[in-house]
Amino acid sequence: MTASITDVARAAGVSASTVSRALRGRPGVSEEVRAQITAVAAQLGYTASRSAASLASGRTFTIGVVVPYVGRWFFGTVLDSAEQVFSAAGYDVLLYNLGSPETRKRFFTRLPVRKRVDAVLSLLIPDEEESAALRSLGVPLATTVGGTRPGFTVVGIDDRAGTESAVRHLVNLGHRRIGMISGSSGPQHWTTPVERRNAYLDVLTDAGIEHDAALEADGDYTVEGGERAMTELLAVSRPPTAVFAQSDEMAMGALRALRRHRLKVPDDVSVVGFDDHELADVVGLTTVAQPVAEQGAEAARLLLRQLDEPDAEPPAEQVRMPIRLVLRETTAPPRPRGPQ
Amino acid sequence: MTASITDVARAAGVSASTVSRALRGRPGVSEEVRAQITAVAAQLGYTASRSAASLASGRTFTIGVVVPYVGRWFFGTVLDSAEQVFSAAGYDVLLYNLGSPETRKRFFTRLPVRKRVDAVLSLLIPDEEESAALRSLGVPLATTVGGTRPGFTVVGIDDRAGTESAVRHLVNLGHRRIGMISGSSGPQHWTTPVERRNAYLDVLTDAGIEHDAALEADGDYTVEGGERAMTELLAVSRPPTAVFAQSDEMAMGALRALRRHRLKVPDDVSVVGFDDHELADVVGLTTVAQPVAEQGAEAARLLLRQLDEPDAEPPAEQVRMPIRLVLRETTAPPRPRGPQ
């Protein structure tokens, strides 16, 4: 089949151990021998078997990345940037796509990453049991997307501040009936939706606007969900003149619903999203931007650092990346309608 | 650390070989012993080390997936569905994100998948040298996205038919000046753009429309590129009344350019895309839909089949999935302008 380390050793007239040391830059090999071995290895097209290497050394040079839906822009982007950091550092990434509850359960019970990865980056928030399972792996752990958990390095954004800037923007424009499309469908421990909701409520209170439960709808974090939610909001007795969607996908769904209702954006209703999706710009969506790719890269970097310095296991770092409101064309003052 | 096979063997009062056979469903183990071993293994939380297993058996139960940009919708979606098929079959996926030329080169020279995967699915078209490198792995190979190569199972769509339906639709609406935004920037061997271009030219010829090179622009397969390309097209002496974009992303860029030019779609110019992007619906884009997720799943299935029946290595299958034109709101007859 392909060349093994002993083939290289034989061809170079040295022992296998020397080949191993030479190729991995370990001390104890003279420069000339190292050069010769390197040449022979290249000529034979030799690459060390990762299986054998990790069996012997315990290091796998592989990072496990678990993500809910690779297909969604947010996760795809985080994964993309994280992978680049990992591969630049010589690590491979083992991907686990845990869309359905079944695959998710299967992953956490069988834990296929055991003895296979040096660290894991989770793009979903594990519940108590799941995070315990991950901790049992005994490797550094990191998470993007909110919800701090013990033992995890988490990098995220300030959901509160982001939401406040969005909602306050609507208030400043003069809106009083401000709806919200949330993504509350997730599991309990997933804190982002509740943080955003709290921030939304606080801004309303600050502005002296009484909260109307009828102006909240669940959009399930999808385009379709957002469309449904907006449709619901339009059906209440006094519909909102502006809505804050907790994700751009939902905001886009809302835009579609509005178009179907022949309502003008932003003249009839203003819309602001969250994320700054790749295509938010295309549809002119005002949104609060978060550095998605950077979060993935940063989480990856933190993980690598922990691998490099296994000494002082830093007790669950927490990094917050900046957010900012991006004004585009879906927000404007409310249309003065009749009295008031 | 974590339990090993000998721990389980000892606890169950049998030999390691029996544990191995029992847990993997191999014959030669009585049902009662198997049950007992299973119980002990579960209680100890035992999972076989993949490194050791693959070192011993040669099978890695891992598939390498190489993709140009995980972050892009198309690739993310293909990856998503392929991963599901693989993981359902008990395979893990090792992801290689080869965005930049450097990482790409590094991947193909160092070939980190060597001795690490049982098969590889490539979402990018390897050139002659690269595909030779992959073939040297001696494992089943598959590709989505056009461009057949020896030794690869390829699943794709009929680019020709797809393009024809799109362009013919524009012709049927009465358009005579039909522009095209292509993604020709790729490497030579990447056939999709040229196939689509040929189909475009053929339809024009069939319709008795002389081809105008000024109506073609490169959009680089990105939103920004599409916007730039559309801007260029609008600057020619007699701008197109309709444009066919070779991808939805570019079409969306075109839409943005048109909006910036205060041109109405479809009244002033019609736009049709290609892919049926997740958000094509949101912007009302007429497009030719291709079953993206299905392509990933199908490619994965074909790969698994080859792994199951290593006997008759089928000589490079080729699968074509159906496409269909999806009519939405960005196409209409040309606005009658002045004379002619």
Next chain:
DNA sequence: AATATGAACGCAAACGCTTGCGCAACAACG
């Protein structure tokens, strides 16, 4: 000149599994 020091390298023992083979024990056959 004798000894200590260190650099360069080889030996061999892991690492945790798989698998061909051998060996009991027992059933079925004539």
Next chain:
DNA sequence: CGTTGTTGCGCAAGCGTTTGCGTTCATATT
């Protein structure tokens, strides 16, 4: 009751690395 199968299991030899330790030899030290 001896043969021939069959079934269930253990032995031990790998799989291709890494790495602690030992050996050799040249150089520095007294």
